[in-house]
Amino acid sequence: MSNHPKNIQTDILILGSGIAGLSIAIKLAKAQPELKIIVATKDQKDESNTKYAQGGVAVVWDKFDTFESHIADTLRAGEYANDPKVVKKVIEKAPKRMKELIEWGTDFDLRDPEHYDLGKEGGHSANRILHHKDVTGFEIQKTLLNQVNALPNIILLQHHFAIDLITQHHTEKRKHTFKDTDIVCFGAYIMNEKTQIIDIYSAQITIIATGGAGQAYASTTNPVIATGDGIAMAYRAKARIADMQYQQFHPTSLYEPGKSPSFLITEAVRGFGAYLKNDKGERFMLQIDERAELASRDIVARAINMEMNRTGAECVYLDCTHLDSTAFANHFPNIVMKCKSIGIDVTKDFIPVVPAMHYLMGGIHVNEFGETNITNLYANGEAACTGLHGANRLASNSLLEALVYGHNIVQHIFKNKLTSKTPTPTIPQWDRAGTIEPKERVLISHNRKSIQYIMSDLVGIVRSNERLFRALDHLNYIYHDTEKLYKKSILSPQIIELRNLNVIAYLIVNQSLEMKENLGSFYNLDLA
Ligand code: FAD
Ligand code: SIN
DSSP states (O other): OOOOEEEEEEEEEEOOOOOHHHOOOOHHHHHOSSSEEEOOOSSTOOOSSHHHHHSSEEOOTTTOOOOHHHHHHHHTTTTTTOOOHHHHHHHHHHHHHHHHHHHTTTOOOEEEEEEEBBBOOOOOOOEEEEOOOOOOOHHHHHHHHHHHHHHHTTEETEEEEEEEEEEEHSSOOOOOTOOSSSSSSSSEEEETTTTTTEEEEEEEEEEEEOOOOOOGSBBSSSTTTOOOOOHHHHHHHTTTEEEOOEEEEEEEEOOOOOOOOOOOOTTTHHTTTTTEEEEEEEGGGGGTTTGGGGGGGHHHHHHHHHHHHHHHOSOOEEEEETTTTHHHHHOOOHHHHHHHTTOTTTTSOOEEEEEEEEEEEEEEETTSSSBBBBTTEEEEEEEEESSSTSSSTTTTTTHHHHHHHHHHHHHHHHHHHHSSOOOOOOOOOOOOOOOOOOTTTHHHHHHHHHHHHHHHHHHHSOOOOOHHHHHHHHHHHHHHHHHHHHHOOOOOOHHHHHHHHHHHHHHHHHHHTTTEEEEEEEEGGGGO
């Protein structure tokens, strides 16, 4: 095998193999078998936030539900900071996209042979969640990968780590600014993690589908891949990044001190009738919101935080003991099994839970076609900010958004991008001159942990100006330390992720400091 970096050319380059990336690859490949599509993903092909989705996908499916009601719930959850046109379009197009997912082989649970079993979650005024037990994401990820396997024009590269987008910054040594309107993306530099070689992937179209950034926090439901790489890359290339102040903390992650990531207890458990109780066994959501346990996530997460502060307890509890145990075990087998593995019998014991960072509403700003402000660069899924979620995402609207916007991107590419090719300039090899193996890798992991604790302690559910400025000071120090390390080190996934997490944390803090009012998931004591 050659040790020299290669220049690999493709029509379409997709970064990430979750629902946002794979659904686009499948649609493009099916419609035009002559297109060359490369999907590069930094871990195993099935490792993604998508795989861990539990509750399901929200969609208006039966005659007891209406688009108007799903739209109203989405806007209310988002505190009306959503883009209403986007909300309407996504929700009205959702049933078609779901039928497609079912045709591709996704097996959603049935209530009876004729009807799907529609679950309920916080903030929804109707039962509208299609699901596969409590492992919906696993089922969807499997379906998408089966489809990809059957399409020879998709090349799926596992353990291929995207480092940076290629723009005129590399081809012309141009210094970009956020005011530039003529930046073009020519592909990405990608590290083959087995050989450590950084190759050029030049592409007509590049699509960022690298997911969220839960790993910026010490306590998160997101797997270790969720380090916001795509958002950080796009930011470095001077793409517009929006709404980073809005993080969604899921109210109910299993309380297991020292375990990371945190295991999720899906909101569908509360939709099924479970109660939230404090350490005295009292239901505390009744005083907070008329929807009690099924208020939207920002409200429930903040209420839990307040209750824990008030009582001094380390967690609150989900009480499922009054529920039909057979039906519960049938709907939530994975949760029952996980609880059993740590000695909790959900038919008799309460489940200890705490809020954990779960979802990033912000990301790379895109228009209705999924286009960023950089030519030939699209973004989809959790890495993108479409305007659907506003200040707080309605439960189970995320997988849906990735499918609907994935479809929009495919349509837009076919209509506008494939007739005339953008000439590719000469792209220089990745410059690794003067770099050496870092002597102490512990410095990298130490800085990663520091970022996670800074964010959890100072930039969590409840913020204040003092905490935000303190966080900024700490992050600045880590930034300078990391840049020194980055410039002199032979690159590794660990150092790239550290650098990206630093960018994400910085964007969250900075955009938090720009807020003038509390809205949805964003809450600063000094603005209250
Ligand atoms: P992901 O699925 O995270 O995929 C990102 C991909 O990019 C991965 O393959 C990753 O390895 C790859 N990648 C990242 N960085 C790089 C890089 N530098 N180079 C190459 N590849 C890279 N939403 C719902 O709608 N319903 C639910 O029930 C639900 N439940 C959830 C439960 C859990 C525990 C979690 C964590 C999330 C849940 N969500 C749910 C949210 C939803 O799962 C995610 O928002 C959605 O799956 C994101 O999809 P994605 O394709 O954008 O990103
Ligand atoms: C859950 O199942 O509670 C998570 C759903 C989501 O994040 O949309």
